[in-house]
Amino acid sequence: MKEGTDIMNKIKVVVGLGSCGVAAGANKVYHRLLEISSENKDLFELGKTSCIGMCYREPLVEITDSKGTYLYGDVDIKRIDEIFEKHIKGSKPVENYIVHSDVVKGDEQDFVDNQIKIVLRNCGMMDPESIEDYEARDGYKSIKKILQEGITEDDVIKTVLDSGLRGRGGGGFPTGMKWKFARGYKSDEKYVICNADEGDPGAFMDRSVLEGDPHSVIEGMIIAAYAINATGGVIYCRAEYPLAVKRLNLALQQARDKGYLGKNILGKQGFNFDLYVKEGAGAFVCGEETALIASVEGKRGMPKKRPPFPAEAGLWAKPTNINNVETYANIPWIIFHGAAEYAKYGTEKSKGTKVFALAGKIRNSGLVEVPMGITLNDVIFKLGGGIKEGKKFKAVQMGGPSGGCIPAELGGTIIDYDSVNATGAIMGSGGMVVMDETTCMVDVAKFFLNFTQKESCGKCTFCRIGTKRMLEILNRISEGKGEEEDIENLQELAAQIKDSSLCGLGQTAPNPVLTTLKYFRNEYEAHIKDKKCPAKACKELIIYEINDKCIGCGACARVCPTKAITGEKKQKHLIDQAKCIKCGACFDTCKFSSIDKN
């Protein structure tokens, strides 16, 4: 009696339920759809998926009908009712809310069409809690191919080497080489570990992959285990990612039930391998491989001297291979499609694609996967849609606390390991925080150093005390108490910390300061000499004042969290500087530009 009741043509409605979507209210939309579907049986099929990548338009709902797919953005309860009435019942898509579609043109078409999805091939395309969905999308076919065609361990490693895949955790070490080393050491026990201790503030690629496609990471680890003859494995995941942990555990159980994990995997005699999830307890340094191993062993996560490298003596002093989430997620695709197909993308020394988490002052913040070799400007303007509120692009921070700020004039830099390193930043795990003219670079450097200083494990003196001294100098500078020799002192300390730290944390901790000094030295000088913050961001160097344009509407006084603003109605108001906490709420609220930031 109604349209769409035919099973074959049944409309599919899928809600994105990743962490971002849930935070934006996707659960409410999903529950509303559940209600609607129970009232309208057989009208549509309701499903869920994880992060689709378009975080800035969450909650997202995808509808597939006989004509094609339509992705709706910014969906709330009101909109979903409207979409239900018009599209699902009436077969007329609500064009205003469509962000992407293969039938009509949505307003985010560029964001989707400029991406190449290898790591994110399944994210947002399937139900991450269903192993059948994964299998239907060529899942576990790579490990089957290896075992059924009898591809040798060495040939698997050769394929990974030929693909040119380099460690996606930030270091960029060739993955095939790592496997080769681990394979070379003989031992009765060997381990593979997945580093899912994503610690960089501003990075959420690994979380999205684990939440959206846990099986591809598991399959990648099984292939690694086969290649190096590992007997056991650990996924070291942050306890702060509860949804990822839950989905991983579920996926592991499904994989065991289907014989992808356990004894004599897929009937291959002697291929025994199982995995478990270990929850981290919050320590940034545990992203470093030797520290991570110490943490898995239940100790304080402090790094050790290398050599011996984990490939020789890692977990429980046995040969161990550690790769990052994104690296493992690439593996099944490479085995399935071949090394040449992967190496088609990218530059001479950096092959394949890279996932980036776009955040900060960018219009389209979210997750993107692009081929290596495109420029920063391509990512920021073509995919990212440029800067919010029409402001000016100033810099992009890559690599988190270990990375650096690349200024706008180097926006033509191509994305590969070597070109990014040449700027002083690093590729890192894929966080890209975009900054505009209102971001103070001294403040950014201070922010990262504050982070590394607190996260230093304390083993190496220069990392422990040196970063603290650097932070003190930066604090002074941003408070307007900087001295002439401060810049020189920062540079000297930075060089010493880099030279005398054992692990990556200390060796890279000064990078944010060094890159901002290299490209934005004038801002440091303005703070030190003129006691001014050019971006008007350093609290101690600005004051908020009300000018004569004030009409006395009282809007600022109402939003002031400390009641620092007083004044009669229709009279010019006044800010009590002693009470003002410089939160900027009044500045953002005033519609008459009568508040000055000086």
Next chain:
Amino acid sequence: MRIQRKNPTRHTYMPDEQVDLSLLDGLLKKYAGKKGSMIPLLQGTQELYRYIPKGAIKKISEASGLSESDIFGVVTFYSQFRLNPVGKHIIKVCHGTACHVQNANGITTALMNELQVEDGKTTTDRLFTLESVACLGCCSLAPVMMIGEETYGKLTGEKAVKIVRDIRNNKK
């Protein structure tokens, strides 16, 4: 979402509250003799009490054979573990890079003023604990805070204060 570390302060204050340590028995049995189980054991303890009580460290030490100081060393190394009881609602204000450049400090300052509590501390009525976290991973909604399981995005100081007031008023 990593709990942001406070600048090192000595953990001198450890209240020896009356807690039922027999709750630990099940956990100790589960991990008995398993290597590398210290962190899951402590995570389980914190799940039970919402912090690591002094007595629990002693009990774990007796059961595992590790010295109390070794366990204390592990507890203080990881930012997840707390040595003090927490309030009913834990407010986690995100200070990730994206939130930082969009004035997360303003949110924390406004909440500190409203709750009359320092960052990292619990209000005297034990209703709220104010914490800073290093990234909630909801960068597109910055600035963000999380209270319990609920995430609040696109905040201003004023909005944050209002949310906290609403929770307090509902509880009274």
